[in-house]
Amino acid sequence: MNSSTNKTVLVLGASGYVGGRLVPLLLDKGYRVRAGARNPDKLMCRGYSSHPDFEPFTVDVLDQESLDKACRGCGAVFYLVHSMGPGSGGKNDFASKDRIAAQNMVQSAQKTGLNQIIYLGGLGDEDQDLSHHLKSRLEVGEILRQGSVPLTFLKAAMIMGSGSASFEVMRYLVERLPVMITPRWVHTKSQPIAISNVLEYLAGCLDNPRAMGQTFEIGGPDILSYAELFRIYAEEAGLPKRLIIPVPFLTPTLSSYWIHLVTPVPASLARPLAQGLINTVVCRENRIREIIPQKLLSCREAISLALAKIKQEQVDTCWTDAGEVNVPEWVTCSDTTYSGGNLYEIAYEIRLSLPPEKIWPAIESIGGKKGWYYADFLWRIRGVADKLIGGSGYRAGRRIQSELRYGDTVDFWRVILVKKFEQLRLLAEMKVPGQAVLEFDLFHQDKNQSVLVQRARFYPKGLWGLAYWKSLAPVHIWLFKGMLNKIAKNSRAKILEGPRKVSGSRDSCRLA
Numbered sequence: 001m002n003s004s005t006n007k008t009v010l011v012l013g014a015s016g017y018v019g020g021r022l023v024p025l026l027l028d029k030g031y032r033v034r035a036g037a038r039n040p041d042k043l044m045c046r047g048y049s050s051h052p053d054f055e056p057f058t059v060d061v062l063d064q065e066s067l068d069k070a071c072r073g074c075g076a077v078f079y080l081v082h083s084m085g086p087g088s089g090g091k092n093d094f095a096s097k098d099r100i101a102a103q104n105m106v107q108s109a110q111k112t113g114l115n116q117i118i119y120l121g122g123l124g125d126e127d128q129d130l131s132h133h134l135k136s137r138l139e140v141g142e143i144l145r146q147g148s149v150p151l152t153f154l155k156a157a158m159i160m161g162s163g164s165a166s167f168e169v170m171r172y173l174v175e176r177l178p179v180m181i182t183p184r185w186v187h188t189k190s191q192p193i194a195i196s197n198v199l200e201y202l203a204g205c206l207d208n209p210r211a212m213g214q215t216f217e218i219g220g221p222d223i224l225s226y227a228e229l230f231r232i233y234a235e236e237a238g239l240p241k242r243l244i245i246p247v248p249f250l251t252p253t254l255s256s257y258w259i260h261l262v263t264p265v266p267a268s269l270a271r272p273l274a275q276g277l278i279n280t281v282v283c284r285e286n287r288i289r290e291i292i293p294q295k296l297l298s299c300r301e302a303i304s305l306a307l308a309k310i311k312q313e314q315v316d317t318c319w320t321d322a323g324e325v326n327v328p329e330w331v332t333c334s335d336t337t338y339s340g341g342n343l344y345e346i347a348y349e350i351r352l353s354l355p356p357e358k359i360w361p362a363i364e365s366i367g368g369k370k371g372w373y374y375a376d377f378l379w380r381i382r383g384v385a386d387k388l389i390g391g392s393g394y395r396a397g398r399r400i401q402s403e404l405r406y407g408d409t410v411d412f413w414r415v416i417l418v419k420k421f422e423q424l425r426l427l428a429e430m431k432v433p434g435q436a437v438l439e440f441d442l443f444h445q446d447k448n449q450s451v452l453v454q455r456a457r458f459y460p461k462g463l464w465g466l467a468y469w470k471s472l473a474p475v476h477i478w479l480f481k482g483m484l485n486k487i488a489k490n491s492r493a494k495i496l497e498g499p500r501k502v503s504g505s506r507d508s509c510r511l512a
Contacts, residue, residue: 007032007073007074007075008031008032008033008034008055008073008074008075009031009032009033009034009074009075009076009077009078009206010034010057010070010071010074010077011023011026011033011035011036011077011078011080012036012061012070012077012079012080012081012105013036013037013078013079013080013081013082014035014036014037014056014080015037015038015039015040015042015043015407016080016081016082016321017163017164017165017317017319017321018080018159018195018199018317019035019078019080020046020321021195021316022080022199023035023046023048023054024046024047024048025203026203027048027051027053027054029203030053031053031206032053032055033054033055034055034057034070034074035054035055035056035057036057036059037056037057037058037059038058038059038060039325039406039407040056040058041325041407042321042325042405042407043056044056044406045405045406046405061081061101061104061105062097062100062101062104063104064107064108067104067108068108068112070108071108071112071114072112073112074114075114075207076114076115076116076117076206076207077105077109077114077118078118078119078120078202079102079105079117079118079119079120079144080119081101082094082098082137083095083097083098083101094136095132095136095139098136098139098140099136099139099143102139102140102143102144103143105117106143106144106146106147106149107147109149110147110148110149115149115150115207116149116151116152116207116212117144117147117149117150117151117152118152118154118202118205118206119141119144119151119152119153119154120154120156120198121138121140121141121153121154121155121156122134122137122138122155122156122157122281123155123156123157123191123217123281123283124137124138124155124279124281130279131279134279141215150212150213151213152205152208152211152212152213152214152215153214153215153216154201154202154205154215154218154288155215155217155218156193156198156218157190157191157192157193157219157281157282157283158190158192159192159193159195159198160192160193160194160195160220160297160299160302160303160306161194161195161196161302161305161306162305162306162309162310162314162315163315163316163318163319165265165319167306168263168264168265168318168319169259169263170229170230170233171233171263172262172263172264173230173259173263174230174233174234174237174239175239176262176263177262178240178243179242179243179245180230180242180244180245181247182226182227182245182246182247183247183248184246184248185226185278186225186226186227186230186244186246187226187227187246188226188278188279188280189223189224189225189281189282190223190224190225190229190280190282191219191220191222191224191281191282191283192219192220192222192224192229192299192302193218193219193220193296193302194220194296194297194301194302194305195302196297196305197294197296197297198218200292201216201218201288201292201294204292204294205292208291210291211288214287216287216288217283217284217288218283218288219282219283220296220298220299220302221297221298222298222299223282224299227246229299231244232299232303236300236303236304236307237303237307261387261388261393264320264393313400313401313403314400315399315400317399318399318408318409320399320408320409321407321408325406325414325427327416327427328435328459330343330459331427331435331437342460343457343458343459344457344469345456345457345458346455346456346473346477346480346501347453347454347455347456347480347502347503348453348477348480348484348498348499348500348501348502349452349453349454349499349500349502350451350452350484350485350487350488350495350498350500351445351449351451351495351496351497351498352449352451352452352488352491352493352494352495352496353448353449353493353494353495353496354448354449354450354491354492355444355448355449355450356421356422356442356443356444356450357421358491358493359442359487359491359493360421360442361402361491362487362490363440363442363452364403364404364418364420364424365401365402366410366424367398367410368397368398368401368411369397369401370401372483373482373483373486373487373490374479374482374485374486375479375482378475378479379394379411380394382412383412383430386412386430386431389431391412391429391430393412393430394411394412397409397411398410404424406418409429410426412429412430413427413428413429414426416437421442422441423439423440423441424439424440425438425439425440426439432458432465432468433460433461433462433464433465433468434458434459434460434461434465434468434469435458435459435461436456436457436458437456438455438456439453439454439455439456439457440452440453440454440455441455449496450493452484452487452488453502454484456476456480477501480499481499484498484499
């Protein structure tokens with residue numbers, strides 16, 4: 001066992017795509033891991049949360065005191081945080097936040113006596129005409145390097161793996177568009193790397209004398225254009241050959257809007273990703289291959305493995321895992337009155353002939369490929385409208401179909417509570433004039449029966465919010481009745497009573 005296993009390793013950004021996969025790898029290698037995240041609840045539903053060497057820790061890298069506490073008692077830190085993500089602000093917004101966070105990291109590392117900082121950034125050089133996103137990633141590396149604690153800086157291009165933002169963009173573009181009218185960047189060269197290889201490099205740098213204070217460029221064995229990647233993806237996915245037509249007038253900005261409309265990636269994330277596609281990102285040196293030898297997966301192998309993971313529903317983390325889950329204050333109590341204003345709700349219940357554990361699978365698998373059981377066309381229309389006004393849209397997907405965790409996305413909803421066999425609470429991420437929550441509550445009854453309550457709650461914003469709720473009330477009545485009947489049918493349960501409208505909450509302040 002490595003000597004550094006005697007000290008705790010801090011992983012900042014542990015709830016994100018890379019961090020969420022690095023934590024279990026470090027635990028398997030015998031390290032004690034302090035997993036830092038703004039929402040540690042995201043981590044407590046992971047399979048490794050019961051590991052004796054796992055410690056969830058609430059930390060905000062923009063708060064110096066919070067970061068100091070997280071670093072105390074640790075030997076090294078993996079710095080995997082990034083402000084660019086779903087719901088992030090403008091380009092200057094994420095860059096300034098990342099700058100402050102990196103400066104805080106340098107101060108905390110020096111004050112708490114860390115031995116090493118390991119940072120994963122983007123591939124590129126300052127002498128290139130880089131996108132703002134890639135410039136920001138390089139700037140963070142330069143700031144981290146200014147401190148007295150040795151920095152190991154890994155520069156990567158496109159990360160290939162099930163659930164990564166880059167992979168999902170490629171996946172949806174190729175699967176949904178048999179004919180692709182693309183910008184000139186479709187011929188830009190890139191050197192993608194599989195997520196498994198990235199993780200092995202990260203873990204291999206930990207407490208490695210040959211990696212201390214070094215900057216490495218990491219990439220897979222293939223150097224390909226994006227057009228060639230699209231072709232390989234279509235072949236591995238068993239799709240007909242895609243026709244790719246590059247045109248000169250599609251700018252990165254227009255490309256980002258197109259990515260936003262066609263894929264689940266929102267405009268706030270699609271824009272910096274698209275801008276970065278104009279840059280050639282190819283490794284100029286491969287020193288790390290001698291220091292940390294491993295089998296590097298080809299792009300074809302990485303795509304094949306990612307598709308297999310998706311098919312087998314073994315997607316451990318997804319790009320949607322990143323970011324903070326902002327649960328409104330009023331959601332924590334199910335009273336219909338709220339000190340901050342009026343809350344509106346509509347609820348229907350149904351009594352079924354089976355116990356909760358028999359009904360729950362139909363609730364937990366809602367959305368994604370399975371749909372919403374009733375009037376799916378309305379959900380899709382709503383999603384298209386949301387996309388057109390800049391919202392998340394109907395992503396028509398989830399991490400996996402059979403399981404939900406806190407923080408998961410379900411189409412245009414976010415899971416903010418999941419209690420197996422009891423409760424599912426979803427917060428709306430589509431654009432609405434207010435805040436909306438959809439809830440499912442299961443109650444056990446005598447003689448192996450269940451009562452299922454479906455409830456929508458809404459906190460309106462201004463007159464438009466009130467008009468929005470009132471106008472949709474008849475639709476909710478029709479939709480809820482249909483959904484409850486279909487859930488019963490899907491569960492093969494006999495309807496003993498209902499659906500009937502209920503007023504008030506069955507379990508007030510259940511979360512308190």
